[in-house]
Amino acid sequence: MRQIREELAGITDTAVAAVDGLLIAADTGRRIDSEGLAALAAAGLGLAQRTVAATERGELRRMVTYGSQGCAAVYPVGEIALLVVLGDEGLDVDLLHEEFPPILDRIAAILTDEA
Template sequence: MSTVHQPEPLVEVLTALREQVMGVNETVISTVDGLLVASDADAVQPESIAALSAATHSLGRRMAQEAGGGELRDVSTRSAGRHVVIQAIGERALLTVLGDDGLDLAGLQREIHSTVEQLAKILEADAPA
């Protein structure tokens, strides 16, 4: 886990996702501007993942617009031995899921929507009035 002080409820939701879906190794929540909000990560630099996720999501959203595909649902990247899935949490935050080659993609698709809803509620409650 990163040594940065993080909001406990967010980390609990991230940990639950990792425990529920086989192959999820690490998770990061960031702002759409690329700032780290919270993470459940050991092997990656959460701050770097946050910044790269924001850039990747922005490019994916632009590509979806240009391709006429409507609103972007998520951005997925697969490399040798690694999956990265970036999902919007409302308009201001992103959830990035890093998984190994054995990532249960169907399980992730089942769980990610309820996870995003939980995270959105927590983030909304913490937002300044």
């Protein structure tokens, strides 16, 4: 998890959670409640997936929420988990989206014992 944060400037925190919101792993600071973050991300991802399905937009790739001090991106990891990436105002979100597909594949392989 720490390697993910170190590879792209602007990433401040990361977490992997099961789709039911249970925390699997986290690299977060003291101010972030990792378990609460996992639960919120799972709920948001579920809503985003339903929205994409209801509007016939294909398969959800990611959900991104922007705030005044940065953003939170949530990526599905197969059908079993999700990856949350928190970034500050310096995070290049377009680069994040380009760089993350292989990372998501690696996380999926680890979680399904295919690594």
